[in-house]
Amino acid sequence: MRELFLVMKNTVKLFFRRKGNIILLISGIIIPLFFLLFTYGGSGQLRIGVVNRDKSQISTDLINSLEKTDKFKVVFLKENEINDKVSKGEVDSAIVIPQRFEEEILKGNPKDVEIVSIKGEETSLFLKSYLDRKINVLYNLSKASEGNKENFYKMYDLYKNSPFSLKTYIVEDIGKMAVATTRSLGFFIMFLMFSTFNISNFILVEKRDKTFYRIFASPLKPRTYLVSNFFVNLILAVFQIALILVLVTFILNLRLTKATFDVFLILVSFGITSIGLSSMIVAFSPSTSYSNTLSTLIITPTCMLGGAFWPLYLMPEALQKLSDFIPQKWAIDAIEKIQMGGSLSDVYMNIIILLAFALTFILLGIYKIKTSGKMGDFI
Amino acid sequence: MKIVKMKEVIKRFGDVIALDNVNLEIEEGEIYGLLGPNGAGKTTAISIICGLISFDRGEVYVFDKDIRKDAEFIKKNIGIVPQDVAIYGDLTAYENVKFFASLYGLKGKELKESVEMSLEFVGLSDKAKEVPNKFSGGMKRRLNIACAIAHRPKLIIMDEPTVGIDPQSRNHILESVKKLNEMGSTIIYTSHYMEEVEAICTRISIMDHGKVIAEGTKEELTSMVTDVNTVYIEIGSIDGIKEEELKGIKGVKAVEIRDSTIKITSLKDVSNFDDIIHYFISKNIPIRNLRNEIPDLETVFLTLTGRKLRD
Ligand SMILES: Nc1ncnc2c1ncn2[C@@H]1O[C@H](COP(=O)(O)OP(=O)(O)OP(=O)(O)O)[C@@H](O)[C@H]1O
Numbered sequence: 001m002r003e004l005f006l007v008m009k010n011t012v013k014l015f016f017r018r019k020g021n022i023i024l025l026i027s028g029i030i031i032p033l034f035f036l037l038f039t040y041g042g043s044g045q046l047r048i049g050v051v052n053r054d055k056s057q058i059s060t061d062l063i064n065s066l067e068k069t070d071k072f073k074v075v076f077l078k079e080n081e082i083n084d085k086v087s088k089g090e091v092d093s094a095i096v097i098p099q100r101f102e103e104e105i106l107k108g109n110p111k112d113v114e115i116v117s118i119k120g121e122e123t124s125l126f127l128k129s130y131l132d133r134k135i136n137v138l139y140n141l142s143k144a145s146e147g148n149k150e151n152f153y154k155m156y157d158l159y160k161n162s163p164f165s166l167k168t169y170i171v172e173d174i175g176k177m178a179v180a181t182t183r184s185l186g187f188f189i190m191f192l193m194f195s196t197f198n199i200s201n202f203i204l205v206e207k208r209d210k211t212f213y214r215i216f217a218s219p220l221k222p223r224t225y226l227v228s229n230f231f232v233n234l235i236l237a238v239f240q241i242a243l244i245l246v247l248v249t250f251i252l253n254l255r256l257t258k259a260t261f262d263v264f265l266i267l268v269s270f271g272i273t274s275i276g277l278s279s280m281i282v283a284f285s286p287s288t289s290y291s292n293t294l295s296t297l298i299i300t301p302t303c304m305l306g307g308a309f310w311p312l313y314l315m316p317e318a319l320q321k322l323s324d325f326i327p328q329k330w331a332i333d334a335i336e337k338i339q340m341g342g343s344l345s346d347v348y349m350n351i352i353i354l355l356a357f358a359l360t361f362i363l364l365g366i367y368k369i370k371t372s373g374k375m376g377d378f379i
Numbered sequence: 380m381k382i383v384k385m386k387e388v389i390k391r392f393g394d395v396i397a398l399d400n401v402n403l404e405i406e407e408g409e410i411y412g413l414l415g416p417n418g419a420g421k422t423t424a425i426s427i428i429c430g431l432i433s434f435d436r437g438e439v440y441v442f443d444k445d446i447r448k449d450a451e452f453i454k455k456n457i458g459i460v461p462q463d464v465a466i467y468g469d470l471t472a473y474e475n476v477k478f479f480a481s482l483y484g485l486k487g488k489e490l491k492e493s494v495e496m497s498l499e500f501v502g503l504s505d506k507a508k509e510v511p512n513k514f515s516g517g518m519k520r521r522l523n524i525a526c527a528i529a530h531r532p533k534l535i536i537m538d539e540p541t542v543g544i545d546p547q548s549r550n551h552i553l554e555s556v557k558k559l560n561e562m563g564s565t566i567i568y569t570s571h572y573m574e575e576v577e578a579i580c581t582r583i584s585i586m587d588h589g590k591v592i593a594e595g596t597k598e599e600l601t602s603m604v605t606d607v608n609t610v611y612i613e614i615g616s617i618d619g620i621k622e623e624e625l626k627g628i629k630g631v632k633a634v635e636i637r638d639s640t641i642k643i644t645s646l647k648d649v650s651n652f653d654d655i656i657h658y659f660i661s662k663n664i665p666i667r668n669l670r671n672e673i674p675d676l677e678t679v680f681l682t683l684t685g686r687k688l689r690d
C-alpha cells in the first residue's frame with residue numbers, strides 16, 4: 001500500500017515536471033472549450049420563426065412558453081417566408097403548428113409540430129425535444145381527462161400554474177447544452193484518449209530512460225507499479241472530465257444538474273475504456289516510437305469513425321455499422337441521449353458496453369505482459 | 380557466507396547464448412571484478428543476480444538464498460548502478476535519490492539523512508536541488524551511484540560506472556568504490572578497462588562470449604599465462620659479464636644480452652632476485668636501470684583468446 005502510494009506520487013510529480021504533459025492537459029480542455037464558444041456564440045438565444053395555423057389557446061400558450069424561456073426569441077412569420085428566412089439565417093429554426101392542433105390533442109392523437117432548420121440536426125433536435133416534452137404533457141392531460149374538454153382545461157390551468165415548470169427548466173438547460181456541447185465533448189474525448197495514452201506511455205518512457213531497470217531491481221512488485229500507473233491515469237482523467245464539465249456549465253451559464261452528473265459518469269466510463277486501450281497499446285509496443293505511432297494510428301481514425309468529430313448519420317451506412325465496434329460511439333451516443341433528456345436508465349447499456357471494452361483491453365494487455373516472460377522482455 | 384554463488388548458469392536470448400555455463404563465487408568483503416569485452420555477458424550475469432531476468436538452467440544463490448525463491452529479500456539488500464544512467468532527468472538530484480531509497484523501505488528522518496549522505500558521498504550536495512538534465516556526464520554517473528547506495532546495501536553492483544567520463548570523475552568514482560568497500564559493502568565491479576579492474580579489484584573473472592575463461596586474483600591470473608618472470612637490467616658496460624655465470628644462478632632459464640641491457644628469464648616460483656643483484660654487485664658493475672616485467676590482464680586476455688580486450 002505504501003509502495004503503491006509512493007510510486008503514484010512519483011508518477012504525478014513526473015507528470016507535472018514535464019512541460020509537454022501540462023500542455024497536452026491544458027489544450028485538451030481549452031481547445032474543446034474554444035470550439036464550444038466558437039460554435040455556440042455568446043448570446044445563446046435561438047431565433048425561432050413561428051407559423052401558427054391553429055390559433056387556439058393551447059398553441060398560443062405553447063408559443064408563449066417558448067418566449068418565456070430566455071433561450072428563444074420568437075419571430076412570427078408568414079407561411080411563404082419560412083424557407084427564405086431560414087436559409088438566410090434570419091431565424092435559426094422555424095416551427096409550423098398544424099391546423100386543428102388543439103382539437104387533435106383533445107382527441108388524444110397529437111399532431112407533430114413541423115420544424116424547419118438548417119443549423120444542423122442539433123438545433124432542431126433541441127427544439128424538438130423541448131416541444132415533444134410539452135406536447136407529451138398535453139397528451140397525458142388529454143388522456144387523463146378522457147376527452148372531456150372541461151376537465152382538460154381544468155387540469156391544463158393547474159399544470160400551467162404548478163411548479164412543474166422546474167422540470168422544463170432542466171430540459172431547457174440540457175437542450176441548450178446539446179446544441180453545442182456534443183461536438184466539443186467529442187473533441188475532448190479525443191484529447192482524453194491522447195492524455196490517457198500519454199500516461200500509460202510513461203512505462204515505456206521509463207524503459208527508454210532505464211529508470212525501469214532500477215525500479216525493478218528494487219523490491220517493488222511489477223504489479224504495484226502497473227496498478228499505480230493505472231490509478232494515476234484514472235485520477236487525472238477524472239480531474240480533466242470534472243474540469244471540462246464545470247467549465248462548459250460555467251461558460252454556457254447553466255446550472256450543474258443531474259444531467260451533468262450523468263454525462264460525468266459516461267465520460268468516466270469512457271475514460272476507463274481509454275486507459276484500458278492505452279495500457280494495451282503500451283503492452284504490445286516494444287518502444288516509445290512504436291507506441292506513439294500505434295496510438296496515433298488508432299486514436300484519430302477511431303474518433304472519426306466513432307462520431308467524435310461529426311454526427312454519425314453523415315457517414316456511409318457501412319461505416320455507421322462499423323462504429324458499433326468503437327467505444328467512442330457508445331460514449332457519444334450516451335451523451336446525446338442524456339442531452340435529449342434521457343436519464344441513466346436510458347444509457348446503462350452504453351456504460352456496460354464501455355466497461356466491457358475496458359475489461360477486454362486490460363485483459364489483452366495483461367495476457368501480453370504475462371506471455372512475454374515476466375517483465376524480462378521489458379528490460 | 381558466500382555473497383553470490385552462480386552454478387552452471389545458462390541464459391539464452393533467442394539464438395544468442397548470453398551466459399554459457401557460468402560459475403561464480405563471490406565472498407563477503409570482496410571487490411570482485413567482471414572483466415570482458417562488449418557482449419561478454421557481464422550485464423546479463425548482473426541482471427540475473429539482481430533478480431531482473433530469469434535464466435534457463437543452473438542455480439543462483441545470493442546471500443545464501445535462492446534467487447528464484449527469495450528475490451524480495453535479495454533485492455532489498457542489493458544496490459545496483461546500472462550500465463546506462465538510470466535517473467529521472469526532470470526530478471532534482473535529491474528527489475531522485477529519495478524516491479529510489481524509499482522503494483527500499485526507508486522513510487522519515489532516516490530517509491532524509493541517507494539521501495543527504497549519499498549525495499555528500501558522491502560530491503553532489505551542492506547540486507541537490509538541480510535537475511540532472513542540466514548535469515554533465517560525470518555528474519550524472521555520480522548521481523547514478525548515489526541512487527544505489529542510500530539504502531546501505533550489503534552488495535553493491537556497479538556495471539561499467541566509468542564509461543565515457545573525464546579522468547577526474549573516474550578517479551573520484553574509483554576512490555568511492557574503495558571507500559564503500561571499506562564501509563562494509565561487498566562490490567561487484569564490471570568493466571572493460573583492465574587498468575581499473577587491476578587497480579581496485581581483489582578478485583577478477585574474465586568473461587568472453589558468455590563464458591568465464593579465467594578467475595582469480597590478479598597474480599593468479601597473470602601466472603596462468605606465464606610460469607616465468609622476466610627482469611631487464613641496464614648497465615653501463617657489459618664487459619666482464621659471463622652468460623654462463625648468470626645462467627648458473629638458481630632458477631634462471633635464459634639470459635639474453637643486447638647492447639647494454641640484459642634480459643634474464645627465471646622460473647616464477649623461484650625467488651632469485653637477491654642472487655641476481657648480488658652477482659652484479661660482486662662484480663662491481665653499477666646497475667643503471669632495472670625493470671621487472673609482469674604480464675598484465677591485457678596479456679592474459681590476449682593469450683587466452685588471441686584477441687585484444689578492446690579494439
Ligand atoms: N534483452 C536482450 N535481448 C536479446 N539479446 C540480448 C539481450 N540482452 C543481452 N543480449 C545479448 O546477450 C549478449 C551478452 O550481452 P551483455 O549485455 O550481458 O554483455 P556485456 O558484457 O554487458 O556487454 P557490454 O560491455 O557491451 O555492456 C550479447 O550478445 C547481447 O547481444
Ligand SMILES: [Mg+2]
Pocket residue numbers: 421422423462538
Ligand atoms: Mg553490459
